[in-house]
Amino acid sequence: MIIQSIEIFKIELPLIEPFVVSYATYPNMPSIITKLTTTCGIVGWGEAVPDEHVTGETLEGTFAVLKHHLAPAVIGENAMNFEALHEKMDAAVYGVPAAKAAIDIACFDAVGKKLGVPAYQLTGGRYHEKFPITHVLSIATPEAMADEAARRVDMGYTSFKMKVGRDVASDVARIRAVRERVGEAIAIRVDVNQGWVNAANTLQAVRQLEQLNIDWLEQPVKADDIDAMVAIKAKTTIPLMIDEGLRGVRDMREIIAKNAADKVNIKLMKCGGMYPAMKLAHMAQMAGIECQIGSMVESSVGSAAGFHVAFSNKAFTSVELTGPLKFSKDIGNLHYDVPFIQLNERAGLGVDVDEAILAELTDESVVVS
Missing domain, CATH: 3.20.20.120 (Enolase-like C-terminal domain)
Known part of the structure; x- marks a missing residue:
């Protein structure tokens, strides 16, 4: 379960109606999607939704820190070793929790698929x-x-x-x-x-x-x-x-x-x-x-x-x-x-990603390997 590559997508998800909270109005929801591929060919999907007012991260900063720091830090590591992976990420960059979540979630998805069990x-x-x-x-x-x-x-x-x-x-x-x-x-x-x-x-x-x-x-x-x-x-x-x-x-x-x-x-x-x-x-x-x-x-x-x-x-x-x-x-x-x-019993996150829709919503992407 060695992490071979991580593809990073910067996207905007279209909202049916604007989402209004005390500090901002969102006409659409910006997000970062990660596609983690292991040497055994298993793909795990992750996501980061940063918020300047909550996590202290911007969309552009999250894309950059994943590309230049976090993804390179975990390439070659075992996706099953969650504690060690977080230690690697923490050593690479302090904070940036949403960015780290994008890799963490992708690992859980991939490991669940490898073992044939739901992530829970x-x-x-x-x-x-x-x-x-x-x-x-x-x-x-x-x-x-x-x-x-x-x-x-x-x-x-x-x-x-x-x-x-x-x-x-x-x-x-x-x-x-x-x-x-x-x-x-x-x-x-x-x-x-x-x-x-x-x-x-x-x-x-x-x-x-x-x-x-x-x-x-x-x-x-x-x-x-x-x-x-x-x-x-x-x-x-x-x-x-x-x-x-x-x-x-x-x-x-x-x-x-x-x-x-x-x-x-x-x-x-x-x-x-x-x-x-x-x-x-x-x-x-x-x-x-x-x-x-x-x-x-x-x-x-x-x-x-x-x-x-x-x-x-x-x-x-x-x-x-x-x-x-x-x-x-x-x-x-x-x-x-x-x-x-009610969650299904499928392996990993139990979610299929439509890569055609992902490509349609993507503003920028990069592969780190």
Whole structure:
């Protein structure tokens, strides 16, 4: 299982509708796809979706660091040696988790295919049978968000992740409008994406939200302000989730030590792939913290990788990997039984990549061997 070559594709995935969060609007979703080939002829697919505001990486920088540093560092290495591969990548470049995820995911896909087992068998074996899919509501007017939520309820969805983070007053109006439209039986999770900045603003909001039956409040303050999360957690009954504030082991240690969150959102793009994600999940599980697998809005490749991690560990109680449902054209064929996801039993990630569509969406590519 020696890595012989890695082909790197810079692409843009077309969205059905623009994706709007507190810090940006995405008309399309830029992504990096990796095609890893071993000396025995097995191909593994990986993906990186960098985000300047979350992972600290740009699309162009991710393409370059894969081309010049990470891919050369792992050529000639055994794709089965996940710990050693990450050590090689960490020695080559500090940080750049999304770039490392592109290689990590491709290795899991290739190794699963070599052994003839789904990737989740490499991360603990099947634990969950299926997960409900949470629909993500982009920031819009209260009326527009409530209308979309109502349409999705009619389609069978039972939970929503609401993107907010513009200002407290308008955000509370958005949340209240959706709750009034869908009723009390539908789960609502609120994701601020750091938009309320600090504890003072957040506490103004939570006083108005505590009567609205919110499942949890996600990352209301700046990513590095763990102490603000501690202060908020002490003054609200709404469960708190950390997202942008959790990137790796060091952050998780601080979150656990300070009892800064009830839940954590683990994303492969923030931590470096499937192997590091499992390490974070084990840390959280030992501390009694529930986990979610989240997404940077990835294609079928990155989304499938996240699902394989979530399905193999009981610490994961929710998933938010809906990228393929948001694209008008995808490179892969990850299948959703909306409003659920049930993984197939195929080897590796269980996803076929349409290389004709990949070529159509590619802006730039290179082969490293």
